[in-house]
Amino acid sequence: MQNKGLIKFFAILFAIVSIYQLTFTFVASNIKNDAKSFASTELNKLKSKGVATDKLPDLNSLEVKYLDSLKKVNVFSLGFADYTYADVSAKQINKGLDLEGGINVILQISVKDVLRNLANDSKNPVFNKALENTKSIQQGNESYLDAFFRSFDAVSGGTTKLASPDIFANKNLADEINFKMSDDQVKRVIRKKVNESVESAFEVLRKRIDQFGVTQPNIQKLGESGRILVELPGAKDVDRITKIVSGTAKLEFWETYRAEDFAQFFGAVNELLKKSEATVETDKKSTTIDSINNVLADKSKDSVATSKAKGSNPLFDKMAQGGGPILAVVSVKDTAKINSYLKRNDVKALLPADKRLVKFAWSKPDVSTDEKTKKVTETVQLYGLKGNKDGVAPLSGGVIVDARDSFDPMGKPSVSMQMNNQGAKVWENLTGKAYTEKGYIAIALDNVVYSAPGVTSGPIAGGRSEISGSFEVAETKDLANVLRAGKLPARAEIVQSTVVGPSLGQEAIDAGTTSSIVGLLLVCLWMVVYYGRAGWYANVALIVNLLFLFGILASLGAVLTLPGIAGIVLTLGTAVDANIIIYERAKEELRAGKTLEEALRIGYGWKGAMRSIIDANVTHILTGAILFIFGTGPIQGFATTLLIGIFTSLFTSIFIPRILMDRDIAHGKQLTFTTPWSKNWFTGFHFDFIGAKKWTYIISSTVIIVSCISFFTNGLDEGIDFVGxxxxxxxxxxxxxxxxxxxxxxxxxxxxxxxxxxxxxxxxxxxxxxxxxxxxxxxxxxxxxxxxxxxxxxxxxxxxxxxxxxxxxxxxxxxxxxxVGPSISADIKTNAYWSVLGAMLIVGLYLVVSFRKWQYSLGAIAAIVHDVIFVLGAYSLLYKFMPFHMEMDQHFIAAILTVIGYSMNDTVIVFDRIREFLDGNYKGTFKEIVNASINTTLSRTINTSLTMIMVLLIMFIFGGDTLRGFVFAMLIGIVVGTYSSLFIATPVLLDSMKKEDIDSIEKRHEEANK
Structure with missing residues (x-):
C-alpha cells in the first residue's frame, strides 16, 4: 500500500483531534451534573427556611443560574489553553429533546397578517378575496406568498394590479412601490418585505428566549418558508412556553366607556334577542348567573343589580352588568355566545351613533372558588374600548423602552414600564383627559385587557405606567421579558410542537446505549468467528470508526437524537461491509493459488473490491443525502450520523486493517480470512438463480397484488406527521x-x-x-x-x-x-413522496452513468420498487394486529430510504461482478456470467445481511417502543432487499436486454478471451 506513512499520520492526527473534541462533552456533562446537585441543594435549603411553595424557584431556573455563573469562568484547561463553560458547551455533542427532554416548536409567521399590514389593511375586494382563497389553494411545500400571488392573479383576471393605490401602492410603501409598476416588480418588493418581517420575528423571538433562561436554546429559520424552529432543552411548563414564543406582544392603551354608557344598549339587545330566540335553558342559566353574582359580590363594590328575572332573558341570563369600565361579567363558557350576539348586524344597529366604533374586548380569566361548595367559577370581564375609524389605539407598545416585573401598591405582582419621550407626551395627554373626564384607560396585550385603572391624581408625566391584574410572579417576569424584546410583526402560530419529559429522555438514552453496546459486541463476535485474526483487525477499525464518528459529531456541533443513535447502531452493521467485500475477494484469490500479498493487492485493487465498494457507498450516500435534505428534526439527525458513518467507515475499514495486514506480511504471518468453523461456510454455490425467475416472478407478483389490494381495503396507519x-x-x-x-x-x-x-x-x-x-x-x-x-x-x-x-x-x-398542523403535515407528506421518488431517480441515473447501460438501472429500480411495495404491504396488512405501532410517519420514510440504500448496495455488488466477469477471463454465455456473478458474491451478500439483521434485531429488542416500528420496517426491508437483489434485479436486467444486445455482449466477451 502506497503512502502508508501518510495514512498512519492522518489516522493518528484524526484520533487525537476526535479525543480532543469529545473531551469537552465529558467536561460539560460533569458540570451539568454539578448544576443539578446545586439546584437540589439550594431548593432544599429554601424549603428548610420555610419559604412558601408558590415562592420557590423551579429546579430548571436554579440550574440555569448555576450554569450562567460559570459562562465566563475557566472550567477546563489543557495547558496550552483555558476554556470557560460557554466555550465548553459550544464544543460538546448536544442531546436532542428526545434524549434531554424539553419543548420543540415550529412557528409559522402569519404571512397573511404581514400582507394585510403592507396593504394598510386594504378593503379592496380583489385583494381580500385573494387572501381568503389562498389557504384553500396552497399546495404542499408551496409558500403562502406564492399561493397568494397565484390566488390574486386568478381573482383579478388581470383587471386589478398589485400596485393599485388601495393595495400596495399606499403611503406606507410609497418609497418602494408606485402605481406604474408591473405585478412582477411589486412581487419582488413584497417578497423582500415579507422576508424582512420573518427576520424581524426571528430577532424578537431570539431576544425573548435569551431572556427566558434555558440552557443551550436553539432557534433557527427554516429556509424561506416563514417558519422558525425553537428548541428549549429542559423546559418544563408547556403553557408558559407557548405564551412566550407565540404571543405577538401587541401592547395598546385605550380609552374606555363606562358601564352606564351601555346599560340602555344591553337592555335593547336583550329585548331583541327575546323575540329572535324561542327557548331558554332556565336551570343552567340560573346557576350561571348565581355563580357570577357571587363573584361580583366579593370582587366589586361598583357592581350594579343584575336582572332578577332569570331564565327569560337571552342576554342578561348570561351576563351580570359591571361597574366603572367593566361593562359586564361573563362566565368563560358563555363568551362565544356573547361574541356571536355582538357581531350580529341587527345588534350592531342598536348601538348609539356616537358608539358605533366601539371595540369590545375581554379581560384575562379570573378564577374563584366558593368556600362552601368548593365549586370553581371562571369569569371574564367585558370592556368597551373607544375605537376610531382607523382602528388604531391612541398609544401602542412601540413606545416602551423598558419593562420590569415588580409589585403594585397592594403587594400584587405587576409589570412597570418606561416609555420614550414621544410616548411620554401622549401618555401625559391621555391620562390628563382621563383625569378630567373621570375616565379609565385600558391596558391591552394581544387584545386581552389586563387592567383598566382610573386616573385620580392628575396627568402622569415621565412616561411611567404599570400593568396589574391577577398575575403570578412567573407571569410578570415573562411578560416583562416579552415587552423588552418587542412585538412580533405578525401572529406566530404553532404548526408543530413536541414535548418530551426528561424521564422519557433518560429511558431513550438507556435503550440507545444498551442497543449500541450489544450490537457492537455481536458484530465484533461475528467478525472474529467468521474471519479469525482478520476479523480482529476489522473490529479495531470499527472501534476507531466510532471514535472518529463521535469526534466529527462533536466538532460539527451536531445534535444527537434517538434516531441518530439508531444511525450509529446501523453504522456498526455497515462499517464492516467494506471489510467483508475485501476479505471475500481475498479469499477467492487465495483459493485460486495467489499469495497473501497478491490476494490483498487484487482485493484492494480497483478491479477487485474497490470499485464495488465505491459504487455501493455512492448509492448509499445519495439516499442518505436525500434523507437529510427532505427530512426534518430527528430524521436529519439520523441522516447526519448515517452519512458521517459512511465516510468514517470507508476510511477506517479500508486503511486500518490493511496497515495491520501489511505488518503480518512483513513478519511472515499467514492470514486465511477463515476459522476452523467458518472455513467452508457459504462456499461452492452453483444455484441457477436465473432459471428460478419464473417462480420468483410469480411470488413477487402475488405479494405486490396482495399489497395493492390491502392498500385499498386496509389502507395504511398514517401518523399525524402525514395527516395532522x-x-x-x-x-x-x-x-x-x-x-x-x-x-x-x-x-x-x-x-x-x-x-x-x-x-x-x-x-x-x-x-x-x-x-x-x-x-x-x-x-x-x-x-x-x-x-x-x-x-x-x-x-x-x-x-x-x-x-x-x-x-x-x-x-x-x-x-x-x-x-402537527395541517399545513406542515402537507409539506411533510410532499417531502416524503419526493424523497422516495428522488432516491430512486438519482440512484437510477448514477447506475446509468456508471454501467453505461440503462438495463442495469432498470433492474435496480425494479428491485427497489419491489422492496418498497413489499414493506408498505406488510405494514398495511399487519398494523392492526402487531403489538407495537406501525405508523407511516417521518421515521417510516427514513426506514424506506435506508432500505433503498441497502438494497442498492447488494444489487450493485452483483452488477459490479457481472461487469468484472465480462471484462475478464470468465468464459460462458451472458446468462451463465450473471448466474456466476450472483453465486460468487453470495457469501458477501449473506454476511452483510446477517450482520445488519443482528444489529436490527438488537435495536428491535432493546431500542424502546419509539423505534420499534421504524426498526421493523428496516428488518423487513433488509430481508426483502437481499431477496430482490438476487431474484429480481438480475433477472430484470437480463430480460430487458434484446437478443441482439446479448449476442453483441457475448461476441465481444468471446473475442476478448481469445
Whole structure:
C-alpha cells in the first residue's frame, strides 16, 4: 500500500483531534451534573427556611443560574489553553429533546397578517378575496406568498394590479412601490418585505428566549418558508412556553366607556334577542348567573343589580352588568355566545351613533372558588374600548423602552414600564383627559385587557405606567421579558410542537446505549468467528470508526437524537461491509493459488473490491443525502450520523486493517480470512438463480397484488406527521382499557380520538384531530384541559400542572406530546413522496452513468420498487394486529430510504461482478456470467445481511417502543432487499436486454478471451 506513512499520520492526527473534541462533552456533562446537585441543594435549603411553595424557584431556573455563573469562568484547561463553560458547551455533542427532554416548536409567521399590514389593511375586494382563497389553494411545500400571488392573479383576471393605490401602492410603501409598476416588480418588493418581517420575528423571538433562561436554546429559520424552529432543552411548563414564543406582544392603551354608557344598549339587545330566540335553558342559566353574582359580590363594590328575572332573558341570563369600565361579567363558557350576539348586524344597529366604533374586548380569566361548595367559577370581564375609524389605539407598545416585573401598591405582582419621550407626551395627554373626564384607560396585550385603572391624581408625566391584574410572579417576569424584546410583526402560530419529559429522555438514552453496546459486541463476535485474526483487525477499525464518528459529531456541533443513535447502531452493521467485500475477494484469490500479498493487492485493487465498494457507498450516500435534505428534526439527525458513518467507515475499514495486514506480511504471518468453523461456510454455490425467475416472478407478483389490494381495503396507519393532529404518550398509575378510554375521549373530542397500548398496558398513545385546523394557544390549552378532565379519574389526585408538565423525575401523566398542523403535515407528506421518488431517480441515473447501460438501472429500480411495495404491504396488512405501532410517519420514510440504500448496495455488488466477469477471463454465455456473478458474491451478500439483521434485531429488542416500528420496517426491508437483489434485479436486467444486445455482449466477451 502506497503512502502508508501518510495514512498512519492522518489516522493518528484524526484520533487525537476526535479525543480532543469529545473531551469537552465529558467536561460539560460533569458540570451539568454539578448544576443539578446545586439546584437540589439550594431548593432544599429554601424549603428548610420555610419559604412558601408558590415562592420557590423551579429546579430548571436554579440550574440555569448555576450554569450562567460559570459562562465566563475557566472550567477546563489543557495547558496550552483555558476554556470557560460557554466555550465548553459550544464544543460538546448536544442531546436532542428526545434524549434531554424539553419543548420543540415550529412557528409559522402569519404571512397573511404581514400582507394585510403592507396593504394598510386594504378593503379592496380583489385583494381580500385573494387572501381568503389562498389557504384553500396552497399546495404542499408551496409558500403562502406564492399561493397568494397565484390566488390574486386568478381573482383579478388581470383587471386589478398589485400596485393599485388601495393595495400596495399606499403611503406606507410609497418609497418602494408606485402605481406604474408591473405585478412582477411589486412581487419582488413584497417578497423582500415579507422576508424582512420573518427576520424581524426571528430577532424578537431570539431576544425573548435569551431572556427566558434555558440552557443551550436553539432557534433557527427554516429556509424561506416563514417558519422558525425553537428548541428549549429542559423546559418544563408547556403553557408558559407557548405564551412566550407565540404571543405577538401587541401592547395598546385605550380609552374606555363606562358601564352606564351601555346599560340602555344591553337592555335593547336583550329585548331583541327575546323575540329572535324561542327557548331558554332556565336551570343552567340560573346557576350561571348565581355563580357570577357571587363573584361580583366579593370582587366589586361598583357592581350594579343584575336582572332578577332569570331564565327569560337571552342576554342578561348570561351576563351580570359591571361597574366603572367593566361593562359586564361573563362566565368563560358563555363568551362565544356573547361574541356571536355582538357581531350580529341587527345588534350592531342598536348601538348609539356616537358608539358605533366601539371595540369590545375581554379581560384575562379570573378564577374563584366558593368556600362552601368548593365549586370553581371562571369569569371574564367585558370592556368597551373607544375605537376610531382607523382602528388604531391612541398609544401602542412601540413606545416602551423598558419593562420590569415588580409589585403594585397592594403587594400584587405587576409589570412597570418606561416609555420614550414621544410616548411620554401622549401618555401625559391621555391620562390628563382621563383625569378630567373621570375616565379609565385600558391596558391591552394581544387584545386581552389586563387592567383598566382610573386616573385620580392628575396627568402622569415621565412616561411611567404599570400593568396589574391577577398575575403570578412567573407571569410578570415573562411578560416583562416579552415587552423588552418587542412585538412580533405578525401572529406566530404553532404548526408543530413536541414535548418530551426528561424521564422519557433518560429511558431513550438507556435503550440507545444498551442497543449500541450489544450490537457492537455481536458484530465484533461475528467478525472474529467468521474471519479469525482478520476479523480482529476489522473490529479495531470499527472501534476507531466510532471514535472518529463521535469526534466529527462533536466538532460539527451536531445534535444527537434517538434516531441518530439508531444511525450509529446501523453504522456498526455497515462499517464492516467494506471489510467483508475485501476479505471475500481475498479469499477467492487465495483459493485460486495467489499469495497473501497478491490476494490483498487484487482485493484492494480497483478491479477487485474497490470499485464495488465505491459504487455501493455512492448509492448509499445519495439516499442518505436525500434523507437529510427532505427530512426534518430527528430524521436529519439520523441522516447526519448515517452519512458521517459512511465516510468514517470507508476510511477506517479500508486503511486500518490493511496497515495491520501489511505488518503480518512483513513478519511472515499467514492470514486465511477463515476459522476452523467458518472455513467452508457459504462456499461452492452453483444455484441457477436465473432459471428460478419464473417462480420468483410469480411470488413477487402475488405479494405486490396482495399489497395493492390491502392498500385499498386496509389502507395504511398514517401518523399525524402525514395527516395532522395531536398525539400524547400518557403513563397511568395502573393498567387501563384502551377501548374504554377511546370512547370517553371521543365523547369530548367530537368523535376524533383514539387510544392504543404503547409498550406496557399502563401506557397509552392517544391521538386526536380535534380542532387541529384552529389556530392559537387557547385551542392548545383547551385540548390539554379536555384531555386532563377525562383522564384525571385514573390518577390519584393529580393536578393539571402535574399532568401536563415535564417535571424532573415525573412518572405519570403526559410523558410526551406532539402536534402537527395541517399545513406542515402537507409539506411533510410532499417531502416524503419526493424523497422516495428522488432516491430512486438519482440512484437510477448514477447506475446509468456508471454501467453505461440503462438495463442495469432498470433492474435496480425494479428491485427497489419491489422492496418498497413489499414493506408498505406488510405494514398495511399487519398494523392492526402487531403489538407495537406501525405508523407511516417521518421515521417510516427514513426506514424506506435506508432500505433503498441497502438494497442498492447488494444489487450493485452483483452488477459490479457481472461487469468484472465480462471484462475478464470468465468464459460462458451472458446468462451463465450473471448466474456466476450472483453465486460468487453470495457469501458477501449473506454476511452483510446477517450482520445488519443482528444489529436490527438488537435495536428491535432493546431500542424502546419509539423505534420499534421504524426498526421493523428496516428488518423487513433488509430481508426483502437481499431477496430482490438476487431474484429480481438480475433477472430484470437480463430480460430487458434484446437478443441482439446479448449476442453483441457475448461476441465481444468471446473475442476478448481469445
Amino acid at each position: 393532529g395531536r398525539t400524547y404518550q400518557v403513563k397511568f398509575e395502573k393498567p387501563v382499557q384502551p377501548e374504554v378510554v377511546s370512547k370517553e375521549l371521543a365523547a369530548v373530542f367530537d368523535g376524533s380520538a383514539e387510544a392504543k397500548i404503547f409498550g406496557s398496558d399502563d401506557q397509552l398513545k392517544i391521538t386526536t384531530k380535534y380542532k387541529i385546523k384552529d389556530e392559537g394557544i387557547e385551542v392548545d390549552k383547551e385540548v390539554n384541559t379536555k384531555l386532563y378532565d377525562v383522564l384525571k379519574k385514573y390518577f390519584n389526585n393529580i393536578s393539571y400542572e402535574q399532568f401536563t408538565s415535564t417535571a424532573e423525575g415525573k412518572k405519570f401523566g403526559v410523558l410526551q406530546s406532539m402536534k
